Amino acid sequence: MAKVSVMGAGSWGLGLAILLNNNGHDVKVWSVFPEEIKVLDKERENKKCLPGVHIPEKIEMTADTEYAVNGADVIVLAVASPYTRSTAKLFAPFVKEGQYVVNVGKGIEESTLMTLCQVVEEEIPAATVAVLSGPSHAEEVGIGLPTTVVAGAKKRAVAEEIQDIFMNNVFRVYTSPDVLGMELGGSLKNVIALAAGMADGLGYGDNTKAALITRGMFEMNKLAVTMGAKQETLNGLTGIGDLIVTCESKHSRNRKAGMLIGQGYTMQQAMDEVKMVVEGVYSAKAAIALAKKYGVDMPIIEEVNKVLFEDKPAKE
Numbered sequence: 001m002a003k004v005s006v007m008g009a010g011s012w013g014l015g016l017a018i019l020l021n022n023n024g025h026d027v028k029v030w031s032v033f034p035e036e037i038k039v040l041d042k043e044r045e046n047k048k049c050l051p052g053v054h055i056p057e058k059i060e061m062t063a064d065t066e067y068a069v070n071g072a073d074v075i076v077l078a079v080a081s082p083y084t085r086s087t088a089k090l091f092a093p094f095v096k097e098g099q100y101v102v103n104v105g106k107g108i109e110e111s112t113l114m115t116l117c118q119v120v121e122e123e124i125p126a127a128t129v130a131v132l133s134g135p136s137h138a139e140e141v142g143i144g145l146p147t148t149v150v151a152g153a154k155k156r157a158v159a160e161e162i163q164d165i166f167m168n169n170v171f172r173v174y175t176s177p178d179v180l181g182m183e184l185g186g187s188l189k190n191v192i193a194l195a196a197g198m199a200d201g202l203g204y205g206d207n208t209k210a211a212l213i214t215r216g217m218f219e220m221n222k223l224a225v226t227m228g229a230k231q232e233t234l235n236g237l238t239g240i241g242d243l244i245v246t247c248e249s250k251h252s253r254n255r256k257a258g259m260l261i262g263q264g265y266t267m268q269q270a271m272d273e274v275k276m277v278v279e280g281v282y283s284a285k286a287a288i289a290l291a292k293k294y295g296v297d298m299p300i301i302e303e304v305n306k307v308l309f310e311d312k313p314a315k316e
Contacts, residue, residue, distance in 0.1 A: 001025055002165050005072040007087060009036055009061075010276075011049035012104060013078030015138035016166075020076075021056050022144075023168050028060045030068035032090070037063045049276065053142040069094040074102055074165060075127075077120065080277035081107025081187070084116045088123035101127040102151075102162055106186035107279050108286035113293070115183040128153075130162055131179055133186045134237040135245035137252070141171065148172040150238050152179040174237065181229030185220060185239035189246050190280030191287050191301050192216030193254035196247035198307065198314040200255065201262020212300065213247050219298040223287070226294045254280040262315075267308045284308055 002025045006017045009031040021027045031037050040046060041061040044054055062068050069075060069091050079087045084105055095101070101124060103116050114122070120129050134149030141147050151166065151173050153159040159175035167173040176182060195216065199208045220243070221234045233239060246252045257278040260270035271278050288305050291298040306312040 002073040003071055004028070004074045004076060004165065005030060005068045006076045006078055007068065007091060008076075008078035009033075009040055009046065010078065010080070011046065011138035011142075013076070014046055014050050014053070014055060015142040016076060016078060016104065017059050018053070018055065018142055019166065019168070019171055021059050023165070025165065027058070028062055028068050028072070029055075030062050030065065032063070032087070034063040037061045050138060050142055053139075065091050066094045069099075072099065074100045074162070076132075077101055077103045077105065077116075079105060081105050081109070081116060081279055082277065082282050085109065085119050085123060088120050092124040092126075095124050095126050097126045098128050099126065100130060100158070100162070102130045102132050104132045105279075106133065106183070106190065107283050108184075108187045108290070110282060110286045110289075113286055113290055115180065115187070117179055117183055128155075128158055130158055131182055132162065132166065132173075133182045133242065135241040137245065137249055139251045144170050146170045146172075148174070148237055148241075150174045150176050150182060150236070152176045152182040152238075154179065176233060176236075176238075178230045178233040180227065181224055181233030182238040184224040184227065184229055185234050186242055187279070187283045188220040188223065188287055188301070189216075189239070189243040190254045190278075191284045191304055192220065192243060193246040193252055194258040194261070194278075194280040194284070194308075195300050195304050197252075197255035197258020197260075198262035198304075199258075201259035202315055209247065213243060216247075216300050217243055219296075219300055223291055223294060223296045223298060226296050227290070253278050257281070261307060266311075280304075281308060 130153035151162040
């Protein structure tokens with residue numbers, strides 16, 4: 001049994017907390033908002049993010065940062081990408097040398113063009129940082145539907161420990177040393193999913209969607225490999241697997257936001273309607289900045305940026 005603290009009480013944090021609890025671990029869930037913790041502790045459900053999914057009584061809720069971090073074998077960082085640095089900064093003073101921090105968010109920091117694991121390593125140098133990623137909507141993990149993901153770490157032993165903690169008969173975990181490739185796949189696919197959603201919103205069909213996904217995958221591959229990631233990582237669960245689920249799923253916030261934009265909503269109106277963080281909007285500018293930095297042509301991601309930030313009509 002491991003002691004695991006999940007930093008973040010949104011859909012993904014809670015979905016993983018329930019999974020870890022079912023695996024027999026001692027689980028705490030932390031939020032920066034004490035009021036949110038009170039409601040979750042009382043109602044045992046996040047009606048906004050994960051409606052209908054019961055949070056077991058054994059999972060402890062806390063807003064005390066030091067209490068959450070102290071004594072944890074594994075700290076799961078489960079906040080939206082724009083809040084990764086501020087959250088890491090908040091609990092960094094309490095992290096002991098070698099304590100595991102597993103990032104499960106997906107994104108690229110716009111101001112620095114760093115991946116989220118790089119951000120965590122910068123903010124918490126004492127930590128052993130890893131990533132868990134793959135095609136895994138919280139709504140399905142929370143109710144125990146079969147899911148497969150990848151645990152990534154620079155050292156095989158670390159990845160295998162994380163694999164052991166998370167894996168069960170419906171949640172299969174592979175391992176990889178290619179943390180960069182995993183993180184690039186997990187963030188770039190959100191931008192392509194916005195484009196796929198726009199195609200849906202415009203009323204285009206399966207042919208259009210298949211073309212967008214395939215050419216989008218080509219763009220993701222080209223940038224990631226140029227940056228030093230492995231081709232096989234992008235061809236696996238954390239690349240094409242994650243891209244498929246995000247472009248096709250009814251649970252996908254990026255696809256939904258894209259659909260609304262395709263129907264004529266502005267980027268802000270679409271984000272307001274989705275009511276949760278749309279990661280692709282935050283990764284789009286970073287993706288095109290990386291493309292320019294590494295001299296990679298990414299026409300789909302370039303056009304998504306124009307629609308999001310330059311008011312170019314999606315139909316064009």
